Amino acid sequence: MLPCVLWFQSLLVLLSSVLLSHGENCPTSCLCPDPHTVDCSGRGLTRLPDTIPLDVRRLLLSDNWIPRIPADFLVLYSDLVYLDLRNNSLSRIEPGTLSTSSRLVFLDLGSNNLTEIPKGTFGESRSLIKLRLGNNPYLSMVNEDAFRGLTSLRELELERNALSSLQVGALSQLPSLRVVRLEGNPWVCNCNFANLFTWLVTNRHKLPNGVEGMECSLPTDGRKVPLSQLSQDSFRECQVTLTLTDFLIIIFSGISVSVAAIMASFFLASTVHCFQRWSKGVKGDEEENEE
Numbered sequence: 001m002l003p004c005v006l007w008f009q010s011l012l013v014l015l016s017s018v019l020l021s022h023g024e025n026c027p028t029s030c031l032c033p034d035p036h037t038v039d040c041s042g043r044g045l046t047r048l049p050d051t052i053p054l055d056v057r058r059l060l061l062s063d064n065w066i067p068r069i070p071a072d073f074l075v076l077y078s079d080l081v082y083l084d085l086r087n088n089s090l091s092r093i094e095p096g097t098l099s100t101s102s103r104l105v106f107l108d109l110g111s112n113n114l115t116e117i118p119k120g121t122f123g124e125s126r127s128l129i130k131l132r133l134g135n136n137p138y139l140s141m142v143n144e145d146a147f148r149g150l151t152s153l154r155e156l157e158l159e160r161n162a163l164s165s166l167q168v169g170a171l172s173q174l175p176s177l178r179v180v181r182l183e184g185n186p187w188v189c190n191c192n193f194a195n196l197f198t199w200l201v202t203n204r205h206k207l208p209n210g211v212e213g214m215e216c217s218l219p220t221d222g223r224k225v226p227l228s229q230l231s232q233d234s235f236r237e238c239q240v241t242l243t244l245t246d247f248l249i250i251i252f253s254g255i256s257v258s259v260a261a262i263m264a265s266f267f268l269a270s271t272v273h274c275f276q277r278w279s280k281g282v283k284g285d286e287e288e289n290e291e
């Protein structure tokens with residue numbers, strides 16, 4: 001009888017300590033529905049909660065007013081698999097913040113105030129499968145190497161940002177990309193856009209609705225044109241501009257070569273002429289001396 005009571009007691013102690021420590025670790029005003037999930041969404045937070053358990057795997061922080069995440073955040077929370085920061089006030093991501101996030105699979109930075117995605121922002125986040133960056137109304141710059149190293153990335157959202165152009169390299173560097181959302185951006189259909197247009201047409205199966213609903217504005221009068229009405233031919237002039245430049249370079253180098261040739265032959269001719277006159281002069285002198 002006694003051992004049984006003892007056993008039951010120790011079980012109770014163990015259980016309550018687990019429950020208590022779990023309760024202690026959960027940040028105030030957040031919910032912790034399971035030992036690896038911390039849910040602080042929609043709590044009116046203006047900064048990150050202080051006491052997030054270090055072994056958290058799913059961290060939900062959406063619908064708050066959080067303006068920044070410290071650069072060492074993912075060094076501390078290295079078990080994070082799922083990070084939801086949707087609808088906050090983030091205006092920039094400190095360099096290096098995401099470079100150590102080797103386990104991160106899902107990252108939502110949509111509906112924030114980001115302006116730029118610089119080179120190598122996501123470091124070597126090799127596990128990242130879904131990245132949401134849409135609805136950042138001032139996001140106008142995405143570096144060509146912004147997503148470099150995201151070898152597992154399957155879904156990328158960049159819809160409803162302020163992108164007027166995007167270098168194709170940013171997308172073509174992603175070997176696992178299956179879905180990309182780019183609609184609702186103020187694309188300008190100039191020669192910078194020509195390469196992206198070619199990529200979009202050949203990868204239209206990766207766009208949820210193809211190029212339907214996407215438009216770009218003409219550089220001349222700002223008139224908006226649906227991409228579905230454009231073809232490679234629409235960007236014909238861009239190639240002409242290129243060949244024109246090449247043409248000018250060719251003409252210019254041709255002229256330089258001719259000028260150099262003319263100067264060289266003139267120099268040669270005058271040297272020969274001088275030499276002839278000099279040798280005649282010497283001969284004349286010799287004849288005078290003989291007489």
Ligand SMILES: *[C@@H]1O[C@H](CO)[C@@H](O)[C@H](O)[C@H]1NC(C)=O
Binds near residue numbers: 042043064087
């Ligand atoms: C964004 O978060 C704020 C603050 O919690 C909330 O009032 C608003 O409804 C949220 N917006 C969306 C689109 O969810």
Ligand SMILES: *[C@@H]1O[C@H](CO)[C@@H](O)[C@H](O)[C@H]1NC(C)=O
Binds near residue numbers: 089091113115138
């Ligand atoms: C978002 O950024 C813009 C321009 O960078 C700034 O004017 C605005 O105040 C910012 N909004 C918030 C909520 O931080």
